[in-house]
Amino acid sequence: MVTKIFSSESVTEGHPDKICDQVSDAILDAILKDDPKGRVAIETLVTTGTVIVAGEVTTRTYVDVQKVVRETLQEIGYTNPEYGMDSKDCGVLTAIHEQSPDIAVGVDAKKEHEQGAGDQGMMFGYACNETPQLMPLPIMLAHAITRKLSEARKGKALAWLRPDGKSQVSVEYVDGVPKRVATVVVAAQHDPDVPEATVKKEIIEKVVKPACGKWLDAKTNYFVNGTGIFVVGGPEGDTGVTGRKIIVDTYGGMGRHGGGCFSGKDPSKVDRSAAYMARYIAKNVVAAGLASRCEVQISYCIGVAKPTSVYVDTFGTGTVPDDRIEQAVEKVFPLKPAQIIAHLNLLRPIYRKTAAYGHFGREEPEFAWEKTDKAAELKKAAGA
DSSP states (O other): OOEEEEEEEEEOTTSHHHHHHHHHHHHHHHHHHHOTTOEEEEEEEEETTEEEEEEEEEOSSOOOHHHHHHHHHHHHTOEEGGGTEETTTOEEEEEEEOOOHHHHHHHSOBTTBOOOBSSOEEEEEEEESSSTTSSOHHHHHHHHHHHHHHHHHHTTTTTTEEEEEEEEEEEEEETTEEEEEEEEEEEEEEOTTSOHHHHHHHHIIIIIHHHHGGGOOTTOEEEESTTSOOOSOHHHHSOEETTSOHHHHTTTTSSOOOSOOOTTBOTTSHHHHHHHHHHHHHHHHHHTTSOSEEEEEEEEOBTOOSOSEEEEEOTTOOSSOHHHHHHHHHHHSOOSHHHHHHHTTOSSSOOGGGGSSOSSSOOOTTOGGGOOTTHHHHHHHTTO
């Protein structure tokens, strides 16, 4: 038997980088609500008491950026000046201009050409049969812990918790099959008057154990606030920027990543839309029984509609050759940007919800890329 340990991390919605992702996607949603054809590429930076929003936007609607920023901070829980960020009193600076016409000319669909990709690049999608959501177990457990931290804070089960937090889960695999959780690491921001022993005990009992359940055993190691204290956090403790948690957003490192972030980008940017399509394809491959693990890569050229490549890897788990799955994928799934947007219904204000706790493995009604409705058709096309 071969035993290996794989680790993935997650962060709470109050983590500085995740604040930025949520602000960027909240602005995107506000634009798409009234202007589904708006073009948006928004970046956010936060530090102590300050939010800076910059980027490119072309739209026929008006959005009160200050209001969106403050509402987002309030919903996350930054409502106390002691946290170094207060939704009512923080400074909000904006530097937003129009999308470059050199990009727009290749992306706008006109009679003489189809809608092209918003940029060059490669996007990856991944799925495996380790969990009901067809996601790797380590990232799913890490997300479960950070969700529980936020629920315990907002529901007052652990009223001394503050918004910032992180988790890391190490899963032991035997011959490629997950068997147990070897180690759990949690960093949880808290009020200054809470004893270290209380923080550790309560988080293990009320957060980690409910989140990880049967995967824990008597040998599992727990590390809660490794330095012994975590009072100064959020933007006061660490500057945040949009797009710095791309591994948290995807597969926890188990699947590859093309490098482009998702948040703040409208779906004309294939960094986002094609990554969603790649996940959709990979999940349907596994759901169809064509493989127990599948990774899909799609690549594009700016201004060109047809992908420059489609690649499928089942890591030796395929029930038919990978090249047959590739051929079936190109037959069954729409891969041009406009087709992806239409098939997954992406011109909707659904993105703020994606910006914390992962874009994949969540069975939300808006997340069309999590459906397995193409599994039967794909299996037939692959001749399985």
